[in-house]
Amino acid sequence: MAELIRARLERTFVERILEARDAGMLSLESITPDSTLTEYTPPVDVQPSVIHHVRSMNPPPPQPKVQLINAPDYREGYANSVQIRVNLWDFLLLFGVINQTAPDNVNIHNFQGVYLSPQQAKALLNVLQQNVSQYEAAFGEIKLEARAGAGFVQ
Numbered sequence: 001m002a003e004l005i006r007a008r009l010e011r012t013f014v015e016r017i018l019e020a021r022d023a024g025m026l027s028l029e030s031i032t033p034d035s036t037l038t039e040y041t042p043p044v045d046v047q048p049s050v051i052h053h054v055r056s057m058n059p060p061p062p063q064p065k066v067q068l069i070n071a072p073d074y075r076e077g078y079a080n081s082v083q084i085r086v087n088l089w090d091f092l093l094l095f096g097v098i099n100q101t102a103p104d105n106v107n108i109h110n111f112q113g114v115y116l117s118p119q120q121a122k123a124l125l126n127v128l129q130q131n132v133s134q135y136e137a138a139f140g141e142i143k144l145e146a147r148a149g150a151g152f153v154q
Helices: 002-022 118-139
Strands: 081-086 091-102 105-116
Touching: 081 105, 091 118, 105 118
Parallel strands: none
Antiparallel strands: 081 091, 091 105
């Protein structure tokens, strides 16, 4: 029984480290084969007498060199509207520009749709959250209030 709990803890611990790394919340570059984690508190649903010690971890493989290459049809655009559609397999982000032609008439001209896997959507959420937090730390809180006459925030 103790081995089963230990195996479960080890797998859960490694999975959490990898998830944190993939989400950009943890850098494993400083971990060496001699690194140790001497105290690990197991989840609440595990017997409190069980303490798992990790003696060493293998260093992560070296990060690949990433080259950003723009495709021939690459373009940049301004969007003040993003609509999101979701199904079981993917997220669709529709980027567009809002044009209010009258107080009671708003046109949204979509110019680009981008499909993301659920995993990429969650990674995007994490990256956006980090960048918004950094922006707000530097420039102040971003307020989501409707502008006068606009009537809505999208």
